[in-house]
Amino acid sequence: MNTQSYKYASAAAVVLAILFPIYWLSPHWWSGDSFTQIMTQDIQVLDFWDGLFVLLGVLEITVYAFLLKQFSHQLESTTPSFLLILMMVFVALFHATVFVDVGYALGLFAHDPETLVLGVGIYALIMLFLYAVSAFIFAITLLMRFRQLNGIMKVFATGLLIACVFQFTVILGIINIFLFPILMLLLALNFYRGENEVEVI
Numbered sequence: 001m002n003t004q005s006y007k008y009a010s011a012a013a014v015v016l017a018i019l020f021p022i023y024w025l026s027p028h029w030w031s032g033d034s035f036t037q038i039m040t041q042d043i044q045v046l047d048f049w050d051g052l053f054v055l056l057g058v059l060e061i062t063v064y065a066f067l068l069k070q071f072s073h074q075l076e077s078t079t080p081s082f083l084l085i086l087m088m089v090f091v092a093l094f095h096a097t098v099f100v101d102v103g104y105a106l107g108l109f110a111h112d113p114e115t116l117v118l119g120v121g122i123y124a125l126i127m128l129f130l131y132a133v134s135a136f137i138f139a140i141t142l143l144m145r146f147r148q149l150n151g152i153m154k155v156f157a158t159g160l161l162i163a164c165v166f167q168f169t170v171i172l173g174i175i176n177i178f179l180f181p182i183l184m185l186l187l188a189l190n191f192y193r194g195e196n197e198v199e200v201i
Contacts, residue, residue, distance in 0.1 A: 006191045009066035013188035016059040017181035023052050024177045039117040046105045050098050057095030063187060064088045070191075083138035090131035097124055128167065136164035152193070156186040 142157035
């Protein structure tokens with residue numbers, strides 16, 4: 001991966017770190033209504049927040065894709081790469097829930113909004129859980145090579161492991177609104193510093 005590609009990767013990670021808390025801390029989610037009411041209202045309209053939700057998914061997959069490319073050059077083990085691919089798949093499937101909003105706007109769903117919200121909510125939680133499992137194992141595979149990791153990736157792997165534990169609890173997952181951007185900034189720094197940052201054997 002050339003220097004220019006690393007710059008794109010670093011920029012994508014920084015933008016994701018900025019937009020992630022903007023989305024999840026927006027009044028869109030903190031109106032005081034119940035989560036079911038918020039989701040029911042959200043599913044019936046297509047607006048700026050739906051576009052931002054899609055953008056977050058694209059950026060996250062982009063960051064992981066760059067990390068995967070970096071690993072393909074510097075890791076002999078294929079396990080971390082496989083787990084990164086799984087993480088990208090689950091991120092894509094989670095953000096694909098926006099198609100429910102699109103379908104509702106187009107009149108493709110005859111179901112009551114509350115029924116759709118229940119189905120989408122269960123599906124989203126499953127995708128988040130599968131992502132957390134993949135990321136948890138991914139972090140462990142990195143930490144198993146702790147001595148070979150550079151300083152940035154040591155902190156990233158440790159932070160990712162903690163974030164996954166928070167995600168498993170669901171309730172503590174709210175902390176990840178603040179922890180996830182930090183992890184992305186670490187990856188941004190990792191990409192910015194270039195090809196010599198991940199030297200795992």
